Amino acid sequence: xxxxxxxxxxxxxxxxxxxxxxxxxxxxxxxxxxxxxxxxxxxxxxxxxxxxxxxxxxxxxxxxxxxxxxxxxxxxxxxxxxxxxxxxxxxxxxxxxxxxxxxxxxxxxxxxxxxxxxxxxxxxxxxxxxxxxxxxxxxxxxxxxxxxxxxxxxxxxxxxxxxxxxxxxxxxxxxxxxxxxxxxxxxxxxxxxxxxxxxxxxxxxxxxxx
Numbered sequence: 001x002x003x004x005x006x007x008x009x010x011x012x013x014x015x016x017x018x019x020x021x022x023x024x025x026x027x028x029x030x031x032x033x034x035x036x037x038x039x040x041x042x043x044x045x046x047x048x049x050x051x052x053x054x055x056x057x058x059x060x061x062x063x064x065x066x067x068x069x070x071x072x073x074x075x076x077x078x079x080x081x082x083x084x085x086x087x088x089x090x091x092x093x094x095x096x097x098x099x100x101x102x103x104x105x106x107x108x109x110x111x112x113x114x115x116x117x118x119x120x121x122x123x124x125x126x127x128x129x130x131x132x133x134x135x136x137x138x139x140x141x142x143x144x145x146x147x148x149x150x151x152x153x154x155x156x157x158x159x160x161x162x163x164x165x166x167x168x169x170x171x172x173x174x175x176x177x178x179x180x181x182x183x184x185x186x187x188x189x190x191x192x193x194x195x196x197x198x199x200x201x202x203x204x205x206x207x208x209x210x
Contacts, residue, residue, distance in 0.1 A: 004029045008038045008065075008104055014126045017050040018095075024122035025106070032118055034110040041067075041098035048105055051095035054088075060109035062086040062096070067103025071096045120152025131158065136166040153183035161195035172196070173204050180208060 011023035023038040025031070035058065039048045048069055054060060062071070064084045071078040071086055073094045080086055080096075088094050096105060110116045127143040130136075139162045147155045157179040163172035176196075179186050187209050190196055199205040 008040065008106075011038065012126075013040070014122070015129065016125050017128065017132075018047055020047050020050055022049075022122070022125055024125070026118075027120070027122040032116065034108060034116050036106065036108045037122065038065075039096070039105045039107065041103045042101065044098055044101050044103075046098045046103075048096040048098055048103065049094075049107070051093065053093050054090040054109070057090045057111045058109040059090060059112055060088050060094075060107055062088070063106045063108070065104050065106050067101070068099040069096045069103050069105055070099050118152070119154045120150055121154060123147060123150045123152055124155040124158050127158075131162060136162040140166060140168065140171075151182070153179045153186060156182075157186050157189070161193065164196050164198045167198065169199060169202060172199060173202065173208065176205070176208055 006025075006028055008023055008025075011025065011028050014022045014024065016022045021040050021042075023040060025036040025038050026034070029036075041048050051072075062069075062080075062085070064080045064082050064086075066082060068082065069080040069084075071080055071094060073086075073088055073092050078086060079099075123146065124143075127139045127147075130138045130142070140159070143155075143159060143162075147159045156175045160172040160175035160179065163169075163175065176190065180190075190209050196205070
């Protein structure tokens with residue numbers, strides 16, 4: 001089939017950082033050329049997206065498809081009623097809040113001058129709060145089947161980090177092996193990642209990272 005159709009309401013509602021709610025557009029539709037997610041708010045005053053900069057160099061376009069948003073970008077406030085387009089460069093510190101109940105913002109982004117690389121962070125997103133809270137066993141119990149089925153390298157790497165932190169060394173090394181096969185650049189990340197400190201003296205780990 002040469003096309004797919006979905007409404008934002010059909011997409012999984014993922015509770016994310018800073019009490020935000022993300023809908024994984026790119027993952028749901030199978031887009032591989034650019035990143036895209038929707039951010040939704042139930043009530044006026046709710047935060048629409050976490051405060052952040054794009055450390056990976058992505059440019060982002062935000063489209064207010066419903067309601068009214070208030071963007072806070074660096075030291076500026078941008079009023080954004082339905083139909084507004086807000087473009088933010090990677091270094092811009094940004095967040096947004098709903099000015100009306102039901103406000104929805106569609107985000108589209110990619111890195112300028114480079115082909116888009118599917119990372120699968122959307123699949124990891126629902127488990128990230130438990131990781132941040134240090135509840136590594138909960139991540140392993142809830143996420144393992146989903147992350148293994150997704151096939152994405154970065155979420156499998158994150159799962160391995162949780163396994164290492166929880167003392168499941170063999171499982172961690174197994175998932176790292178798959179992650180490195182699918183994205184070799186993660187080896188360099190692993191060399192400096194303190195989440196993997198429990199593996200640093202393991203011969204199997206040292207062999208994996210070269």
